[in-house]
Amino acid sequence: MESSDMNDSGLRTAGSEQNLLSRPDGSATFTQGDTSVMAAVYGPADVRQNKEIIDRATVEVIYKPKSGMPGIREKSKEQLIRNTCETVILTAMHPRSSITIVTQEVQDSGALLACCINASCMALMDAGVPMKCLVAAVTCMLDSEERLVLDPTDKQAKDALCLATFAFDSTNKKVVTSTFQGSCTMQQYQSLLASCQTASQKVFDFYRTSAERRLAKS
Amino acid sequence: MAPPREETVESKSSENLRVLPGDDLSDVFISTRGSKFRLGPGLRQEGETVVACKCGILRKKEPNDVFWIDNHQKRYVPVKGETVLGIVVGKAGDVFKVDIGGSVPATLSYLAFEGATKRNRPNVAIGDVVFGRLLVANRDMEPELVCMDSAGRSGGLGIMSDGGFMFQCSLGLVRKMLSPKCTLVKQLGQVMPVELAAGMNGRIWLRGKTVSSTITAMNAISSAEFMTESEIRLMVHRLQDSVSGMWSGIS
Amino acid sequence: MKETPLSNVERDFLLAAIRSGKRIDGRDTYDYRNIKITFGLERGCCEVQLGQTRVLAQVSCEAVEPRNARPTEGQLYLNLELSPMASPGFEPGRLSEYGVELNRLLERCLKDSRAVDMESLCIVAGEKVWQIRVDVHVLNHDGSILDCGSIAAIAALSHFRRPDVTVVGETVTIHTPEDRDPVPLSVHHMPVCISFAFFEQGKYLLVDPTFKEESVMEGNMVMAMNAHRELCTVQMTGGMLLLKDQILRCSQIAVIKVAEVTELIKKALSNDAKARSEGKKCGYAESLPRRRITTSVAEPQRVDTTKSVEMAQDVIDRADEPVQDLDVKSTLLDAGFRGIGEGAANTWLIPDAENEVEEDEDEMEDADEEEEVDAMDDGTSDVAARRNQTSVSQTRVAEGYHSDSSEEAETVTLNEEVLGGYKRPPVDPSADLDLSVALKTSQIVSSTSGPPAKKKTKRKGKKNK
Numbered sequence A: 001m002e003s004s005d006m007n008d009s010g011l012r013t014a015g016s017e018q019n020l021l022s023r024p025d026g027s028a029t030f031t032q033g034d035t036s037v038m039a040a041v042y043g044p045a046d047v048r049q050n051k052e053i054i055d056r057a058t059v060e061v062i063y064k065p066k067s068g069m070p071g072i073r074e075k076s077k078e079q080l081i082r083n084t085c086e087t088v089i090l091t092a093m094h095p096r097s098s099i100t101i102v103t104q105e106v107q108d109s110g111a112l113l114a115c116c117i118n119a120s121c122m123a124l125m126d127a128g129v130p131m132k133c134l135v136a137a138v139t140c141m142l143d144s145e146e147r148l149v150l151d152p153t154d155k156q157a158k159d160a161l162c163l164a165t166f167a168f169d170s171t172n173k174k175v176v177t178s179t180f181q182g183s184c185t186m187q188q189y190q191s192l193l194a195s196c197q198t199a200s201q202k203v204f205d206f207y208r209t210s211a212e213r214r215l216a217k218s
Numbered sequence B: 001m002a003p004p005r006e007e008t009v010e011s012k013s014s015e016n017l018r019v020l021p022g023d024d025l026s027d028v029f030i031s032t033r034g035s036k037f038r039l040g041p042g043l044r045q046e047g048e049t050v051v052a053c054k055c056g057i058l059r060k061k062e063p064n065d066v067f068w069i070d071n072h073q074k075r076y077v078p079v080k081g082e083t084v085l086g087i088v089v090g091k092a093g094d095v096f097k098v099d100i101g102g103s104v105p106a107t108l109s110y111l112a113f114e115g116a117t118k119r120n121r122p123n124v125a126i127g128d129v130v131f132g133r134l135l136v137a138n139r140d141m142e143p144e145l146v147c148m149d150s151a152g153r154s155g156g157l158g159i160m161s162d163g164g165f166m167f168q169c170s171l172g173l174v175r176k177m178l179s180p181k182c183t184l185v186k187q188l189g190q191v192m193p194v195e196l197a198a199g200m201n202g203r204i205w206l207r208g209k210t211v212s213s214t215i216t217a218m219n220a221i222s223s224a225e226f227m228t229e230s231e232i233r234l235m236v237h238r239l240q241d242s243v244s245g246m247w248s249g250i251s
Numbered sequence C: 001m002k003e004t005p006l007s008n009v010e011r012d013f014l015l016a017a018i019r020s021g022k023r024i025d026g027r028d029t030y031d032y033r034n035i036k037i038t039f040g041l042e043r044g045c046c047e048v049q050l051g052q053t054r055v056l057a058q059v060s061c062e063a064v065e066p067r068n069a070r071p072t073e074g075q076l077y078l079n080l081e082l083s084p085m086a087s088p089g090f091e092p093g094r095l096s097e098y099g100v101e102l103n104r105l106l107e108r109c110l111k112d113s114r115a116v117d118m119e120s121l122c123i124v125a126g127e128k129v130w131q132i133r134v135d136v137h138v139l140n141h142d143g144s145i146l147d148c149g150s151i152a153a154i155a156a157l158s159h160f161r162r163p164d165v166t167v168v169g170e171t172v173t174i175h176t177p178e179d180r181d182p183v184p185l186s187v188h189h190m191p192v193c194i195s196f197a198f199f200e201q202g203k204y205l206l207v208d209p210t211f212k213e214e215s216v217m218e219g220n221m222v223m224a225m226n227a228h229r230e231l232c233t234v235q236m237t238g239g240m241l242l243l244k245d246q247i248l249r250c251s252q253i254a255v256i257k258v259a260e261v262t263e264l265i266k267k268a269l270s271n272d273a274k275a276r277s278e279g280k281k282c283g284y285a286e287s288l289p290r291r292r293i294t295t296s297v298a299e300p301q302r303v304d305t306t307k308s309v310e311m312a313q314d315v316i317d318r319a320d321e322p323v324q325d326l327d328v329k330s331t332l333l334d335a336g337f338r339g340i341g342e343g344a345a346n347t348w349l350i351p352d353a354e355n356e357v358e359e360d361e362d363e364m365e366d367a368d369e370e371e372e373v374d375a376m377d378d379g380t381s382d383v384a385a386r387r388n389q390t391s392v393s394q395t396r397v398a399e400g401y402h403s404d405s406s407e408e409a410e411t412v413t414l415n416e417e418v419l420g421g422y423k424r425p426p427v428d429p430s431a432d433l434d435l436s437v438a439l440k441t442s443q444i445v446s447s448t449s450g451p452p453a454k455k456k457t458k459r460k461g462k463k464n465k
Helices: A072-088 A112-127 A154-158 A186-214 B005-011 B026-030 B171-178 B184-191 B211-223 B229-250 C008-019 C097-110 C145-159 C211-216 C244-277 C306-320 C367-377 C380-389
Strands: A008-011 A014-018 A026-032 A035-045 A058-064 A098-107 A135-143 A148-150 A160-169 A175-182 B017-019 B043-046 B049-052 B056-061 B066-070 B083-092 B095-099 B106-109 B129-138 B141-146 B158-160 B165-168 B194-198 B203-208 C035-039 C045-050 C053-064 C075-082 C122-124 C128-140 C165-168 C171-174 C192-199 C204-207 C219-225 C231-237 C295-298 C301-304 C330-334 C337-340 C356-359 C398-401 C410-414 C435-439 C445-448
Touching: A008 A148, A008 A186, A014 A112, A014 A186, A026 A112, A035 A112, A058 A072, A072 A098, A072 A112, A072 A135, A072 A160, A072 A175, A098 A112, A112 A135, A112 A160, A112 A186, A135 A154, A135 A175, A135 A186, A148 A186, A154 A160, A160 A186, A175 A186, A186 C295, A186 C301, A186 C306, B026 B049, B043 B066, B083 B106, B083 B203, B095 B129, B106 B129, B165 B211, B165 C008, B171 B184, B171 B194, B171 B211, B184 B194, B184 B211, B184 B229, B194 B211, B203 B211, B211 B229, B211 C008, C008 C192, C008 C204, C008 C211, C035 C145, C035 C244, C045 C145, C053 C145, C075 C097, C075 C145, C097 C145, C097 C192, C097 C219, C097 C231, C122 C165, C128 C145, C145 C192, C145 C244, C192 C211, C192 C244, C204 C244, C219 C244
Parallel strands: A058 A098, B106 B141, C075 C128
Antiparallel strands: A008 C301, A014 A026, A014 C295, A026 A035, A035 A098, A135 A148, A135 A160, A160 A175, B017 B056, B043 B049, B056 B066, B083 B095, B083 B129, B095 B106, B129 B141, B129 B158, B165 B203, B194 B203, C035 C045, C045 C053, C053 C128, C122 C128, C165 C171, C192 C204, C192 C219, C219 C231, C330 C337, C356 C445, C398 C410, C410 C435
């Protein structure tokens, strides 16, 4: 799957399981290659008074690292997932309630943030939270020879010139979130963005096949 | 991998279409253009188009052409007129606070029971299960529950007393169970007599003749979530065999 | 979030069922639920499912300075997390009383029973030792967390490999996995917790209670034991008295269960070792139950990125073009109100606007407007100066209220308290309410209905008093 050809990279094996936890309102695991994230959603549920918003739902995200205590890095990840998800959730439909997303790192083998966002989206779908559209995230990098690598593993990401994660919405494939590490030219940035955009369609296709499979018997 | 949208629309009728949030369903509604139709849960209008906002199956309810999306949600969002099973969590003045699984507890006036007056208050304790109808339910107000119809009769609503068991399942399963097409309850009733109340909030109360028949019925219902009609039939048949086998074994 | 309350109906039925020796999941009194042990790709990562209860454990290590009291011993640190994922009742962050109790019990089970050899974790006496950290995350709470957690923790500890170390004189080298094979911890024995739930003063006993059963039980007992029939921990909670015989009976049950569980852990470890030595794939991605309808797997997919370079060039080219026509649409919301962009106006509290007229304009649309806005941003002194210029009676101060929304609307509230001595002309009573208008732009210009020269006011980013 890791191709040496410059413009022929791809996404790793994707897998998911929905509704695997009995207690939350919605849950999903999402795996990309070896990277695996579990996400659970509660909502629309009761909200703490100090977090109540009068005309829309409060979206909260908790990210749990596998070992150690959550720090600043985890908080920033929570914020990124929160902002991404809040963009697609129709919060105005459930005012004065809370939508809580809990993501748990299960295995980090590269592209963890993208996996978190995709798992959260699948868990939101499972929970039946109203959404404008779906969201899919794809990670992309340039290796030391300035070749473009989609969905890199942690080994590949070690010698990355720059690493970018983009999230797209499903209707217009417009950018919802963009994070970037390292440096590159504007031209390179745009081509990273363009290839992630193309790749995001594969994730949306995956969402659709898994939904069709799930609803096959209803 | 996924079939293109248009193809699915053409090959199948507008009903039972599997949709994802953000799917543009305008094509489906072209056929109904001219006649009036309504958008139910899971669908919303965005300018000129109709867009899905939940993952599920597009369904149509005949009488007034209501389209809505059926899914396997677990969390209940109160809807006016639906019957639900709630747990009394507290008393506040003239009302009971009832947990119906929504984001806020519903209120239930102590006068909203059959035959209740200011003097003759119903005997409701905290922790009791009530089967009620939602009188008020919208996103901006606290939901209100009543245990009688407009004529003042209970019509099966009220406190669930004298045993039985209540369990939680997905909202989709309750809808599936209550739909006229589904024969699960009917078939189950032939195997073992059970008394049953299904709340649209995904709670099912049931009472069999014995503890074990209640447990069996509960497990049969909760296992039917991902089963087709024929699989349900097979499951109930197997159940019947094992139940009769069990009884012959005892006797 | 609140936990769903337990109804009397459920309580009575569960107790009646227990009295007649039945359980709602069809198990017998002494039956354990199915146990599934999965190891992750990383060493020391283990997920255990006990029926619907799920726990994930991860072991990690770090070289630290030893405690003064024990300079030649390593450290074992246990951290049990009751993640809100497991139950709506679990709060994120701080550990609840229940969490502390479970954490301490797990610590007693593994640490105080000396399951892991501490002295072999010493690198240089008094200077460097290994600190082994076990993080146990509860993913789904359906009773018997401790049973599940102890299996996960001990399996993860047995699965873990720490980096190899060589000490030559004063220099300590910690080898990378590529350099030298990591070494396993020396695990002396495998203590496993078994939970018992008691009902009616210990008259009825259940092994491996579910969440529902735990919520109606009178008391519970946790017994940790290893395969050598050595008792590691016993803990009893709840107000009940037990007879000696009952405790002995529990220990006999525990002996059998622990033997079964230990066997299972060893089998899972050997399966994993075999898969690893044969170079097969392992880890969670491989362990997805593919036959389930809720599961789906897609093979690796190639993505054609040849066009991305062209697309990128195209975007850049277009970015260089000067913007021709900025098509800003504004919609008339109500008399005197205009909205720009997507932020929807709050239609609830818009007053009849007899005297108050709000105008919001995009900076780009109107150069004059921009100037006005910039000037006002300069500071309060400027505002004060302007206030002096205009007749005091016409001054309004808009108290801005920042909602913490990331993308949308900011709400501005006109507040009467801050009108400072200004006497309002008689208006519609509804206008006395806070006037909330949600706008896409962060610049709000509040003006009177008078001539534009009297335009005034603004402070933003302040929270309501």
